[in-house]
Amino acid sequence: MLTMDFGPADLASVRFAISPLVEVWQSVRALQNPAAKALHLSWIADTNKRTRDLDLSMLYALQPPVGFSPDFIHPPPTTPLADFEDELAQMLSTPPEWIRYEVAHAQNCGEVPAVLRRFIDQPDVALIELRDLLRAYWRRALAPHWERIRAVLEGDVLYRARQNADGGAQRLFADIDRSVRFVENRLLVDKPWDVSMALNGRGLLFVPSVFSWPLLAVIDHGPWQPTMIYPARGSALLWEPVRSAPEALAALIGTRRASVLMSLDAPLSTTDLARRLGVTPGSVSQHLAVLREAGLISRHRVGRVVLYGRSSTGELLTTGH
Secondary structure, eight states: OEEEEOOHHHHHTOEEOBOHHHHHHHHHHHHHOGGGHHHHHHHHHHHHHHTTTSOOHHHHHHSOSSSOOOSTTSOOOSSSBOOHHHHHHHHHTSOHHHHHHHHHHHTTTSOOOGGGHHHHHOHHHHHHHHHHHHHHHIIIIIGGGHHHHHHHHHHHHHHHHHHHHHHHHHHHHHTSOTTEEEETTEEEEOOSSOEEEEOTTOOOEEEEESSOTTOOEEEOSTTSOOEEEEEOTTGGGTTSOOOOOOHHHHHHHOHHHHHHHHTTTSOBOHHHHHHHHTSOHHHHHHHHHHHHHTTSEEEEEETTEEEEEEOHHHHHHHHOO
16 A cells, blocks of 8 residues: 655645656556556557567566556656656756666666666666657657547546535545545555655645556656656547437537537537638637537636536537536
């Protein structure tokens, strides 16, 4: 059991962030995890084709399907929506002695695999090789889908913000994951090891991931911000095609507005909607204004992004409940 003790300052310092680099590494784990095929079969098949000429053995060794992995490979993001290149730069700034320690520690006292020996012998050189490989993998595996993935992650963060506003920490932590519960200012996480840690005013960072299911990852030691990487809401719908609007709904509010409303299974920005529907942002904005005036959608700001989601009335019209 992992136990995190919260003080008053820690509850006030809970925050959420979206990390492209975390998502890269969780996707590497998904490629190796048979359970991930339940959600990501089409993406796995496509990614295996796109990356067949890349040697991913270093990535697989650093991020195995189960067990420990070094934390320096995905430093906790410092901003609500991190930039991939900024995160790579932060990874490159890791002190060599900490790289050696984490790579060795992740092997649980076993021998460091040959593909990772350079992180022990020449950590600076190994980091450059890792950066270049991550860039190549990102361009092929995640960049083509990032807008869609980011929309799901932003929708999750918006949902968590509502939970926190409505019921505080108890409500916020209630459905992060079935392995997590909040009891008397302690966050309890079911893990196969016993560790107790006091946050001591550092707070806790939550990073949603569409690829982490069914595993929940925790960064709980070292110089890093205490962090929990958890499955994002809506991950199961990520690769499903946009649903067509029912004829009755299209007749009621118009075909294009019905398509906009049907697309909001997860909160999306105007730009995301425009890309998904193949229309201009200006056109989407006009439809969103009418739908909002009719009480069918609501809007919320997450950082610098405005996200639109269906209201309870809009949900009733599109799903019947």
